[in-house]
Amino acid sequence: MEVRHDAHSELAPHTVYGPVPSRRYGVTLGINLLPLGDKHCTFRCTYCQLGPEKHHSAPHEFPDLATLEREVTAALAGKPAIDALVISGNGEPTLYPQLDEALVILARLRDAHLPGRAIVVLTAGTELRRPEVRAALRRVDEVAVKLDAGTQPTFAKLDMPWQPLQLDALVAAAAQLPGVAIQTILVRGRVDNTTETEVTAWLARIQQIQPRRVDLYTLDRKPIDLALEMVPLVVAQGIAARVEALGIACRVFAGL
Numbered sequence: 421m422e423v424r425h426d427a428h429s430e431l432a433p434h435t436v437y438g439p440v441p442s443r444r445y446g447v448t449l450g451i452n453l454l455p456l457g458d459k460h461c462t463f464r465c466t467y468c469q470l471g472p473e474k475h476h477s478a479p480h481e482f483p484d485l486a487t488l489e490r491e492v493t494a495a496l497a498g499k500p501a502i503d504a505l506v507i508s509g510n511g512e513p514t515l516y517p518q519l520d521e522a523l524v525i526l527a528r529l530r531d532a533h534l535p536g537r538a539i540v541v542l543t544a545g546t547e548l549r550r551p552e553v554r555a556a557l558r559r560v561d562e563v564a565v566k567l568d569a570g571t572q573p574t575f576a577k578l579d580m581p582w583q584p585l586q587l588d589a590l591v592a593a594a595a596q597l598p599g600v601a602i603q604t605i606l607v608r609g610r611v612d613n614t615t616e617t618e619v620t621a622w623l624a625r626i627q628q629i630q631p632r633r634v635d636l637y638t639l640d641r642k643p644i645d646l647a648l649e650m651v652p653l654v655v656a657q658g659i660a661a662r663v664e665a666l667g668i669a670c671r672v673f674a675g676l
């Protein structure tokens with residue numbers, strides 16, 4: 421079990437940004453496949469530090485592949501001292517319409533400029549039900565899927581998917597990704613995912629997925645939903661110990 425601290429991001433200003441320190445991945449180059457200036461996501465997480473999404477149903481202007489290639493080439497040409505390329509940014513990266521092509525470009529540029537550095541995708545997991553998304557994600561070194569709840573009611577209250585979504589389906593899709601990692605935020609207050617009922621149900625989901633690793637987080641700054649409360653570190657560490665008892669590695673990150 422590992423405990424680390426660092427800062428959380430806000431809206432990404434560009435398609436490529438950084439280097440930025442990451443709690444999990446060291447010094448990273450951020451890749452934002454999403455439109456600039458607004459969030460675009462399949463979730464409306466109550467704790468999201470990007471703020472509310474203003475125009476979910478409006479047409480979105482994603483960066484084109486030529487822009488992506490040009491900006492990543494420029495960023496990597498100076499061989500920056502980074503540990504990983506992290507695809508995250510202003511919402512859900514797997515909404516990018518040409519995901520497979522984008523990942524091919526990123527892998528090629530990584531191999532040319534900084535071989536050996538990991539390419540990581542942080543995802544809500546909602547699009548994993550699409551086989552083409554799962555196939556594209558096999559091109560990267562790590563896919564970290566959000567799993568904030570063990571039960572459907574808590575999932576709905578905490579992550580608030582825009583479209584009706586069954587947690588069972590999300591978990592089943594995540595379980596199909598070999599080597600997937602899981603990321604979970606722990607909160608109390610208006611929504612509590614640390615009750616015994618919740619933790620027991622969540623651990624069963626973890627067992628079903630069999631991830632390579634679980635990363636647990638706690639709040640350390642005021643969330644958008646002011647009715648959420650911070651979970652004590654000792655509680656997070658206790659849950660991490662139960663994950664490790666399943667034979668699955670688990671790290672705890674105090675704070676967003």
Ligand code: SF4
Nearest residue numbers: 461463465468511544
């Ligand atoms: S999945 Fe991430 S970007 Fe989307 S609403 Fe939740 S915290 Fe924000």
